[in-house]
Amino acid sequence: DQQVKQNSPSLSVQEGRISILNCDYTNSMFDYFLWYKKYPAEGPTFLISISSIKDKNEDGRFTVFLNKSAKHLSLHIVPSQPGDSAVYFCAASPSNTDKLIFGTGTRLQVFP
Amino acid sequence: NAGVTQTPKFRILKIGQSMTLQCTQDMNHNYMYWYRQDPGMGLKLIYYSVGAGITDKGEVPNGYNVSRSTTEDFPLRLELAAPSQTSVYFCASIPSFANTGELFFGEGSRLTVL
Numbered sequence: 497d498q499q500v501k502q503n504s505p506s507l508s509v510q511e512g513r514i515s516i517l518n519c520d521y522t523n524s525m526f527d528y529f530l531w532y533k534k535y536p537a538e539g540p541t542f543l544i545s546i547s548s549i550k551d552k553n554e555d556g557r558f559t560v561f562l563n564k565s566a567k568h569l570s571l572h573i574v575p576s577q578p579g580d581s582a583v584y585f586c587a588a589s590p591s592n593t594d595k596l597i598f599g600t601g602t603r604l605q606v607f608p
Numbered sequence: 609n610a611g612v613t614q615t616p617k618f619r620i621l622k623i624g625q626s627m628t629l630q631c632t633q634d635m636n637h638n639y640m641y642w643y644r645q646d647p648g649m650g651l652k653l654i655y656y657s658v659g660a661g662i663t664d665k666g667e668v669p670n671g672y673n674v675s676r677s678t679t680e681d682f683p684l685r686l687e688l689a690a691p692s693q694t695s696v697y698f699c700a701s702i703p704s705f706a707n708t709g710e711l712f713f714g715e716g717s718r719l720t721v722l
Contacts (some may be wrong), residue, residue: 520717530709539612539698539713542633560647585650589709594639594658595666596709598651 499523500588500599508605515573517602518588522567526588530596531560531571534583543584544571546552610634614699614714621689621721627715629684631699639702640682641711642666642674644695651698657682689721 501520509515519530532540540582546553546560546569553560559572573580584601586597615630633640638659643651643666653666657676666691671693673685686693696718700711 499700500650502650528709537715539700539715540711541713542710560706587651587709595653595656597653597667597709598643600648600650 499526500586500597502584502586502599502602504602505600506603506605508607511578511606511608512575515571515580515604515606516577517571517573517584517586518605519599520567520569521569521588523588523590523597524567525590526597527591528589529560529562529569530568530587530589531558532585532587532598534585534601540585562577565572568591573604578606578608580604581606612712612714614697614717616683617719618718619720621686621719623689623691624690626685626687627689627698629686629697629719631682631714632680633682633699633701633712635643635681635701635703635712635717636679637701637703637712638679639704640676641700641702642672642682642684643698643700644668645698645716646695650699654684654697658693669701686719691721693719694721695719 531543534540583601586599591601612633641653641656655674657663700713
């Protein structure tokens with residue numbers, strides 16, 4: 497039972513354009529959402545997060561949008577750079593728990 | 609600053625063998641986690657600990673055991689290795705959860721069971 501789903505296994509975007517990565521969740525008890533970035537042979541690193549009381553959070557080139565009614569969040573990267581090429585995981589935390597549930601990941605490739 | 613250190617980085621096991629994946633962190637974090645990453649399946653939580661002497665099961669605990677005798681160390685034990693345990697294992701830590709979820713991950717341990 498995959499509670500956090502990333503339905504696009506891969507995405508290819510030209511440098512300078514916008515990258516949009518999507519994530520859907522099923523558990524209405526999730527109240528905190530995060531995006532992690534992972535390069536090959538490295539552990540994931542935290543990128544950006546959003547609380548369920550907000551619908552948008554921005555950090556430089558990265559913006560996360562949350563649509564609670566649709567149980568959907570997205571990560572926008574503008575402008576995309578070749579160094580953004582990595583696997584991106586969305587993750588969610590059920591309220592009153594101490595753990596994160598991860599999605600399946602989307603491999604982003606930014607080409608020149 | 610070492611952060612989260614995992615050993616070994618690579619290991620090949622035969623079916624039925626046992627081994628321990630080591631994880632240590634030098635950030636004095638209370639919370640520690642073990643995840644496994646299978647191709648196309650994302651990261652699955654195996655076990656976690658909110659402090660020394662306290663452990664709890666995650667999504668996929670079967671076939672694994674953990675202990676947390678110190679704040680720094682959180683070893684993961686495989687008692688009878690099976691091919692289904694071929695995966696990349698990640699250890700992570702955080703000072704306290706408090707709904708921030710910003711885990712610090714180790715570099716991973718790639719385990720192959722033949």
